[in-house]
Amino acid sequence: NDTGAGKHWSDNEVRALINIWSDEKIQQMLEGATRNKEIFEEIARRLMKRGIDRDWKQCRTKYKNLKYEYRALQKENEHLGNPRRKMRFYDEVDCILRRQPLSPSGWGCESSSLLSGTKNFSDEIK
Numbered sequence: 097n098d099t100g101a102g103k104h105w106s107d108n109e110v111r112a113l114i115n116i117w118s119d120e121k122i123q124q125m126l127e128g129a130t131r132n133k134e135i136f137e138e139i140a141r142r143l144m145k146r147g148i149d150r151d152w153k154q155c156r157t158k159y160k161n162l163k164y165e166y167r168a169l170q171k172e173n174e175h176l177g178n179p180r181r182k183m184r185f186y187d188e189v190d191c192i193l194r195r196q197p198l199s200p201s202g203w204g205c206e207s208s209s210l211l212s213g214t215k216n217f218s219d220e221i222k
Contacts, residue, residue: 105158107184109148113158114188116142123192132156162189 105113116122116139125135136152136159143150150158166189169182183189 103154109143109150110158110162110185111188112143112146112148113139113150113155114162114185114192117159118188118192123195163193166190166193 117126122135122139125138126132129135133152133156136156139155139159140150140152143155162185165183166186169186
């Protein structure tokens with residue numbers, strides 16, 4: 097009975113998850129929620145609308161892993177200073193966790209020029 101829980105997430109799938117996670121309503125729902133199955137079911141539904149078939153457990157696991165990796169890097173970088181080791185999607189997760197609005201395109205911090213040169217997420221899902 098393979099649920100695909102170990103199935104690798106493509107960059108586009110992770111971008112879609114981050115884009116949904118960045119939604120203010122989703123962030124408010126996640127804030128302080130301990131029983132969050134319904135929230136991740138909503139995220140999975142939104143992914144399905146974009147053609148991405150992931151269940152709520154896969155979404156929750158990926159979300160937790162992104163947050164864990166981000167926080168571990170934050171801690172490591174505090175001690176080591178520069179040069180900082182980075183993770184994939186660091187800047188996007190950083191925007192969300194620091195509660196900075198994503199750009200109107202839905203990808204990258206509004207105030208950040210760090211992501212210039214990256215493809216617009218909204219272009220990829222059309």
